[in-house]
Amino acid sequence: MKIVSCKGYELEKEKSNTSEDFFNRSEITFIEEGKEKTLHVLYIRYFDEIFNEFTPFKQDPLFGEGDNSVYFKDIVALVCLLKDPELRHRKRLYVNSKPEFAAYFKEIDYKKLPEIFDSLQQKKGYELRSPLEFIMQPN
Template sequence: MQIKECKGIELEKEKSNTSEDFFNRSEVTFIDNGEEKTLHVLYVRYFDEFLQELTPFKQDPILVQNENEIFFRDIVALCCLIKNPGLRSRKRLYINSKNEFASYFQDINFEKLPEVFRALKEKKGFELHSPLEFILQPQ
């Protein structure tokens, strides 16, 4: 599977009676069996406050590479896809439970993330041979 893009968006109210400003959307675009797909993950923005609990990162942006800032919301969909490869067949995922949200970050090897974003910037893609490459293995 080839990862083409990872990005996150803080949603804003489009109408005064909507609640979009309580949510973030994270997207990962990838090529799976020759077909380009995008997984959209909508989650409660409040979960961003647990960044330090869920990841080794201390603040947002979580990474800065050559003036390119990568925020927590940029990695959410990628982590979901890594933890649950079955999501390749889905277009959307909605997460409103903190426990479910946290489960997608458990045992992720965050040290490999800079490699993904470097390849996305320089090569316009990252080849993900196996999600297991990003899962910490028991010692």
């Protein structure tokens, strides 16, 4: 599977009676078996405020600098796909419970994530051989 892009953004209200401004969307676009697919993960914006409960990161942006800065919302869909590779068969995922959201972030090898974003920036893609490479294995 080749990862083409990972990005996240805050939703904005389109109408005054909607609740979009309580949510963020994270997307990962990848190519698998010659087909380009995108997984959209919609989650409660509050999780961005408490991301240090799920990750070892203490500040946002998590890593990178300037235009290459990577924010928490940029890694959410990537982490979900790494943790649950079956999500590659879905277009959307909605997560609104803290325990469910936190479960996706357990055992991720966060030291390896910058490698993906560096490759996306420089080579316009990252070849993912196995999601297991990003899951910490018990000693």
